[in-house]
Amino acid sequence: MSFEDSSASGADIEKTSASPPTYLGEDKPTTTLREDVAAYGLEKVFQRHGRIDLIPLPSNDPQDPYNWSSWIKHALLIQIAFHAMMGPFSAASVIPSFETFVEDFDITITQASSVPILFLGATPLLAAPISARIGRRPILLGSAILSAAVHLGGAYCHSYGTLMITRVFQAILLSPPQSLGADMVNEMFFQHEKGQKLGIWTLLTALGPPVAPLIMGPLVWNTGKWQWTFYLLAIINLVQFILYIFFAPETAGFVRPARGVPGVETATSEAPRQKTPWWKLYFSFKRTSSAPWSRVPYETVHPFVMVLRPTVLLPALAYAITFSYTNVLLTVEIPALLGRKYQLNPQQIGLQYVSSVIGATLGEVVAGTGSDWWMLWRTKRANGNREPEMRIPFGLPGFIIGAVGTLIFGIQLQNTAAGRWNVTPLLGVAIALFGLQIVTTVVYSYAIEATTRKRQHLVSPFVGFVRQIYAFTAPFYLTIPFEEWNFTKGAGLLTAFVGIVSFALLFVCQIFGRRWRQREAEKDGESEAVPESP
Known part of the structure; x- marks a missing residue:
């Protein structure tokens, strides 16, 4: 290279x-x-x-991550996005084995499904400040190889307690990309590319829960052993580790010289730099920040200051509600509701998740490129003035689409005959995941763009934390409305939260977002959260 x-x-x-x-x-x-x-x-x-x-302007240095070749950037983007997917993928990979766990370990389906979700949301808060000091690459390499070891250990557990311990460590070790992904996108890609590139990262993260049972269902059914779930996960992690060694240069720690004004010597030229051998980008490790380690505890909890920023908090809540009542609901409840009504075996249950994959993928095709085109069109109409709130109208229909999909799932599950498989509930699943992906891409892009540059690195871990904490509580009560009422009424209740509450939370940002951003920019000593196009 x-x-x-x-x-x-x-x-x-x-x-x-x-x-x-x-x-x-x-x-x-x-x-x-x-x-x-x-x-x-x-x-x-x-x-x-x-x-x-270009925002920001790159330096003249060929080792500036903004100046890397397109294939290197995208190879690293795909790796970090896939790694981000592995957290929820690992958590959901045991879904086809739930019934076996219930019988072998005498537990409930809720106990089997909910524990790792909590750690997937909390641990990224610690990964961010550590990676800021030692770089992204050591964190990613360590995550991959240690996850392989823990997954392999999970295959040899003989009790519910030991299995949960390994699953907790699996979640902890796989969680760093949940926060590092958005940071690495910011470190490699320009402002006008972020919607599409963040969309790739969010798409694979969203695909983790449905893709896992789609693969693991046939695997468990044909091998007859749930242990093969963890064998395969360990193999995937080892392959990741090898790919990171050769195709994951360090993105953090590059000091980009500031450009001044015409007529000033430092504005028109940069001091010559000795070209760094390419192999040092892969095989040398060094401190990427001189920040003291004593500040790590503070920086771990620092993302919670976003609670005071409505331009981040409200979109995060809107996304968390939508994610829980579309992705989590349909992932967890397919075995419990659809699988039992239609009397499906683990392999057949896994195949039901094809609808989720199709819906999320099509949603990202629309959301990633579409939101960037939308922003381009709005920017042109505003004579080149680009504001984050311009992106919100593109995302609002996603809440309605997600709500409609969840409602279709409940209605069709209620109206179809038991014991005879019917595809119509899965159409609702595809529609719901389509809408969720539009919401996901727009929320992440808006929250980052609406935040001042000095605090943008706090947005991704905070949004991920809010999502995972809300999702952690969801399985404990999601089955109650379906059991107490019926499938249609239960889905209708959750649909109301998505279509009304979540919609309203983001719509408020459309009205007051500019005012909030200006106030936050003044507090941070910046004139604008996102600069206009040159």
């Missing part, structure tokens, strides 16, 4: 001198006049990226 550096030719820049100015995010953008490129010393930026209207 090569990170070769080169300068833009005068001819290339000359071609763009008569071109009109462009807006953030255009597919084939051009630069401003040649004088602007030269005055700010942006020749190398233009050569690498074909544009200079």
Whole structure:
């Protein structure tokens, strides 16, 4: 691999001198006049990226993560997104074995399903400050190899207590990408790309719960042993570890020189740097921050200051409610409700999750690229002024779609005959997950964009924590409305929360978000939470 550096030719820049100015995010953008490129010393930026209207502006250093080649960035993005998926994937992988656990260990389905969810939300708060000091790469490598060992140990458990201990450690060790994913996206990709790239990360995270039983159901049914669930998880973690060694350069710790104003020497040039050998990006470890370790406890709880920021708290609550009453509900209740009514075996139960995968994937196709296009269109209409609240209207229909999908699931489960499989409840599952993915991408993108730069790193762990804590409590009461009333009324109650409460929480940000952002920016000493496009 090569990170070769080169300068833009005068001819290339000359071609763009008569071109009109462009807006953030255009597919084939051009630069401003040649004088602007030269005055700010942006020749190398233009050569690498074909544009200079980038937020933030990269340095001239080829080792700047913003300057890495596209395939390196995307290879790392896919790895971290897949790793983020492994947390909920591991937690949900035992779903086809629930009935076996109930018989072998004399427990309830709720006990079997809920414990790891809590740790998936809490542990990322600690991973973020540690990775800020030693880098992302050591955390990811350690997570992969230690998870492999613990998963392998889970296959040899003979009691409910030891199995839960291993599952707790599995959740702890697999949780770091839940918070590091958004940080790494910020460290590699520009502002106009974040909606799409965060969408890839959130998509795979959302696919963890449905993909796990889809794979593990046939595996457990054909092998006859739930232990094979943990064997496969250990193998996956080992493969991750190997891929990280060769395809995961460090993204944290790069010191990016600030650019000044035209006419100032430091504004038009940067001090020459000795080119770092490519292998040092992979095989050398060093401190990426000089922050003292004594501040780790403070930084672990620091994300909770987002409770005081409505532009983060309200979207996080809206997302947590929607996630719990679509993804968690339909993942946990498919074996308990649909599996029992239609008398499905573990393999057949696993196959029901195809609908979740299809719905979430189609939702991300719309949400990731669609929300970025939406922002481009709104920015053009606003004469180049980009504001985070412009993204919210794109996400609001997701709440309605998710609510409709959950309602269809309940109605069709109620109206179909017992003992005879029917596909119509699964159409509701696909629709619900489609809506959830739109909500997920828009909430993460908006919350990050609406936060000042000095606090953006706190958004992802806080949103993940709120989601997981709410999701942890959900399995304890989700079955009650279905058992006390019927499938239709139970789904109707949960639909009301998604379609009314969650919708209203995000809609409030549409009305008051700008005012809140300005107040928060003043407190943090920044003029704007998100700068306008150059």
